[in-house]
Amino acid sequence: MSICPKGKMSKSKRDKRKAQSWKIATPTLVSCSKCGELMRPHRACRACGSYNKKTVLNVD
Ligand SMILES: [Zn+2]
Known part of the structure; x- marks a missing residue:
């Protein structure tokens, strides 16, 4: 026996996922x-090289 969806997914539910x-x-x-x-969050700043108020990258 394999896992099978119980019912058809409604258009609204399907489209909400695709959106x-x-x-x-x-x-x-x-x-x-x-x-x-x-x-980007949780990454060092590309402009000033700082992360968590500390300079972690060398920027010219
Ligand atoms: Zn910065």
Whole structure:
């Protein structure tokens, strides 16, 4: 016996799931606490090289 869906998924439920694709296309951005530049969360800032109020990258 294999796992099988109990019932047909409604158009609304199916389309709501498919509508999530924009979340992958547009990455989340936060502004740097040091310079205010937009950056990815949980990553060092590309503009000033800081992470968690400490400079972790060498920026020219
Ligand atoms: Zn910064």
